[in-house]
Amino acid sequence: MAEDIVDILVTGGAGQVGRELARTSWPGGVCLYMPTRSELDLGDADAVRALFAATPFKAVINSGAYTAVDKAESEVADAFAANAMGPAILAEVTKAAGIPLVQVSTDYVFDGLGEAHYAESDPVGPLGVYGASKLAGEVAVRTGNPRSVVLRTAWVLSPHRANFLKTxxxxxxxxxxxxxVDDQTGSPTSARDIADTLATITLKMIADPEAPTGVYHFVNAGSTTWAGLAREIFTLSAVLGGPSAEVEGITTAQYPTPALRPANSRLSTFKITRDYGVTPRPWQDAVAEIVAELHQEPTP
Structure with a gap:
């Protein structure tokens, strides 16, 4: 007997997490539909509804977003259109279809003034437009489709696209x-590990209508500063015969940007381990894997 087809819509397929979702080892029968922006405009509610009318999706993973943090300060409408209205439309259509929606969000919903790891229940307070637009997307998803999960992550790295490691x-x-910068702290996190976590959540939600919902955090274990991360990258690269440099730590004030960044981006992952059995690996292991892949096959 042929396997039942499990169609899953993935937005943001060209991004770091989207590309890793395409590389994830999905069970047999799972078919990812990953339209480009030109093929599916999430801001066009009629187009989204038409797509759902044509395809019996079992779940949606929304990894697409407006991620230009500094440009968002002057492109407010564009940021909110992508990060708030898009998720709102997806929440509406997934609720109508009776299927789960998994939304990727960010540490930027916090102000970063706390000293401890942020829990999902901690008060939010975005410092800029990007964080505010992502928070609006979270609210739209949670209120629009109660059968949803918002997965916050931070400091995303991969062999794909532009990111801190490749820079x-x-x-x-x-x-x-x-x-x-040496006075901002967070957990460098592999896009591959985020994708695996999204797959775990999505498959459980498809299989079990009573699967846990709500807001979750996922980052790799441990934390460092941006300067500490840079030093680790260069140490790993040097061992492989790749480029390396000395790192001079500076303050945030010495590197001003249009958008403020949270000084503390550390996120607690206790809840996702408890509810979904996801145990993050150390960030050093994740970074080493990415550096090794880039050394073997340089990515533009």
Missing amino acids: MLRLAADRPLVRV
């Missing part, structure tokens, strides 16, 4: 010294 290796190829 550091590029800079090290051209200069002996790199100045990096």
Whole structure:
């Protein structure tokens, strides 16, 4: 007997997490539908409804977003259209279809002024437009489709697209010294590990209508500063014969940006381990895997 097809809609397929979702080892029968922005405009409610009318999706993973944190300060409408209205439409259609929605969110919903790891129940207070737009998306998802999970993550790294790790290796190829912010703390997190976690959540929600819902945090275990992360990247790269540089730690004030960043981006992962059995690996292991992959097959 042929396997039942399990169609899952994935938005943001060209991003770091989306690309890793495509590489995830899904069970037999799972079919990912990953339309480009030109193929599906999440801001077009009629187009989204038409897609759902044509395909019996079993779940949706929304990993797409407007992620230009600094540009968002001057492109407020664009940020909210992608990060709030898009999720609102997905929440509406998934609720009508009776299927779960898994939404990717961010540490930027917090102000970063706390000293402990942030729990899901801690008060939010975004510092800028990007964080505010992602928080609005969370609210839209949670109120629009109660059978949903919001997965907050932070400091995402992968061999794909532009990210801090790849930027550091590029800079090290051209200069002996790199100045990096050393007073912001967080957990470097593999997009591959995020994708695996999203798959775990989504498959459980498809199989069990009573699967846990709500807001969850996922980051790799442990924490460091951006400067500490840069030093680890260069140490790993040097061992493999790749580019390396000395790191000079600087303050946030010495590297001003249009959007403020949380000083503390550490997220507690206790809840997702308890409810979904996901135990994050150390961030150092995740970073080492990415550096090794880039060394073997350089990615533009």
